[in-house]
Amino acid sequence: MRTLVLLALAGLGAQLVDGSLGMAYGVTSTTLLLAMGTNPAAASATVHLAEIGTTLMSGASHWRFGNVDWKVVARIGVPGAVGAFLGATVLSSLSTEVAGPVMSLILLGLGLYVLSRFTLRGLPEERLGQPLRKRFLSPLGLVAGFLDATGGGGWGPVGTPALLAGGRMEPRKVIGSIDTSEFLVAVSASLGFLYSLGSQGLDWAWVAAFLLGGLIAAPIAAWLVRLVPPRVLGSAVGGVIIATNVRTLLKSDWIAAPGAVSAVVYLAVYALWAVALTYSIREHLKERAATTPVPLGEVGDGVTSHDEELASRR
Numbered sequence: 001m002r003t004l005v006l007l008a009l010a011g012l013g014a015q016l017v018d019g020s021l022g023m024a025y026g027v028t029s030t031t032l033l034l035a036m037g038t039n040p041a042a043a044s045a046t047v048h049l050a051e052i053g054t055t056l057m058s059g060a061s062h063w064r065f066g067n068v069d070w071k072v073v074a075r076i077g078v079p080g081a082v083g084a085f086l087g088a089t090v091l092s093s094l095s096t097e098v099a100g101p102v103m104s105l106i107l108l109g110l111g112l113y114v115l116s117r118f119t120l121r122g123l124p125e126e127r128l129g130q131p132l133r134k135r136f137l138s139p140l141g142l143v144a145g146f147l148d149a150t151g152g153g154g155w156g157p158v159g160t161p162a163l164l165a166g167g168r169m170e171p172r173k174v175i176g177s178i179d180t181s182e183f184l185v186a187v188s189a190s191l192g193f194l195y196s197l198g199s200q201g202l203d204w205a206w207v208a209a210f211l212l213g214g215l216i217a218a219p220i221a222a223w224l225v226r227l228v229p230p231r232v233l234g235s236a237v238g239g240v241i242i243a244t245n246v247r248t249l250l251k252s253d254w255i256a257a258p259g260a261v262s263a264v265v266y267l268a269v270y271a272l273w274a275v276a277l278t279y280s281i282r283e284h285l286k287e288r289a290a291t292t293p294v295p296l297g298e299v300g301d302g303v304t305s306h307d308e309e310l311a312s313r314r
Contacts, residue, residue: 118234
């Protein structure tokens, strides 16, 4: 029972992050399941089955708050579903010994991308309103869907930064559209896993726990997307993903690092994470200060109130 409660809380936290940032539900949840010793294919299948419900709720919530561009959902979601089905069948055909480190490598790469992307660049907002072309969205959806199924997550970490980097959609609509289109990816990946694996290795109570936590968090996250600073959140989540998957790789048969080496690597990872998070917070505070209007009557850095200007002329 304790495990189910922890999984439900993990699903709630992961969905809060995903719904606010447009990524990280899959990579966070799959990382947790791998750390608990779950078979990689079963871990990804568990997460995607839970995501059918969470993405449906998340999409409805984002639609309710006006965060969805339905043209983008269709153009990226359908190719994403194709890629997810292919990725599920590929992962299901790999042995556990091979699939575990492979999935951790993919998750580690995604974590590094999320951390560096949001720490160093934040959210670009140039070129807002320009149309996104189908020849860009279709390949993006295909690749993101494939990585999502094979890595247990990747739809958000690949799709969200790519759309944000284009600067043609405002961030809240990017996040809402990616979260909504992920429903198609989750359904397709789940069908691929069920076709390849059946119910082998699946714990339906775990699926239900993740689903319950995600359903509670989805509408809250759709509201929080207007309030939470994505830059700081992205740095925090990226660090969690990196630290956890570095640990998995160091303990795998591929590396089997001795304790002293592992300790040094962990220290370096946590130090990098702390620096990145500190930098993100400082940059966010600078950006907020730069955009905060100076109150009337406040003097500083050459800013003079209207009354003081009139007095100086007398």
